[in-house]
Amino acid sequence: MRRLLSTLAVTSCLLTGFQAVSWAQGLPGLTLFSGVKGENQLPYRLDFGGQADGWDRYILRIPAQKMKLAVAQFAITYPDYYKGNFDPKQVEVMVKGKAVPLSEVKWDKEGRVIQIYPQEPVPAGSKVEVVLSNVKNPSFGGIYYFNCQILSPGDVPLLRYLGTWVMSIN
Template identity: 85%
Template sequence: MRRLLSTLAVTSCLLTGFPVISWAQSLPGFTLFSGIKSENQLPFRLDFGGQTNSTDRYILRIPEQKMKLAVAQFAITYPDYYKGNFDPKKIEVRVKGKKVPLSEVKWDKEGKLINIYPQEPVPAGNKVELVLSNVRNPAFGGVYYFNCQILSPGDVPLLRYLGTWILSIS
């Protein structure tokens, strides 16, 4: 009877630990002293936990209420102390869960900038996900601010700030 109770206790502890692990890197939780207003913080998910020096997939979300304009270009900037690597061939844009054809993705390693150009402008008022697959996380953990800027079709060629994803790599 003791063995059964011990086994049940260990099993229940393991099973209750799994949801905590899977929630660890999804959406920004309560952030203290980030310097970014809460209305400018964008949701995200790190599919493989955001572990240092490992491969990951970043799903950077833009809520529909932030998408007030059509978008001809997405620009993601990140800090110079972020030492990860991106695979431009494995970057995609999803609107309502469907993949959008891209004309080009440019990663400017020195400028710390990823430019994503859809073939057709992404319509306003849609939930958008920028999916960065095959990302190599930095060797050292930290908190990294990824900023999202957009360019609307026919607009003056100046990028507009949309929000910031606050990623934590540990």
């Protein structure tokens, strides 16, 4: 089966002149020199290939073992050189495959942060996906560090670092 798919991809490229887009282009792959320790790197997927100046959907994953505390707020920060656009109305939080109702999503362009407030705290030990749909990628490709911070209910009102998505835009 694998050989057949490889043959079809090569043949279609030769006959049509178009490359076959692979799902692997939207996955993080292996990061050797990022400056972020391996245990702090979070997995993600770019549904539409992460092409510069293109529209995309970011699926930012948080493994269950990283969710040691319940979460009342997610804060996603990104670098000042990221010049993409987000649609706060197109943000979802999925817990164990089901959408969680959100009370508010704020995008602070100057502060470079997306703040997501679930109606009910997300339980500790849950596998979480933050889905950012209708994203306009930056005009220039590069490596972008998206940091995830959380606020736990009843906790001191300081955000705690959870990890970093090391994202590559082509």
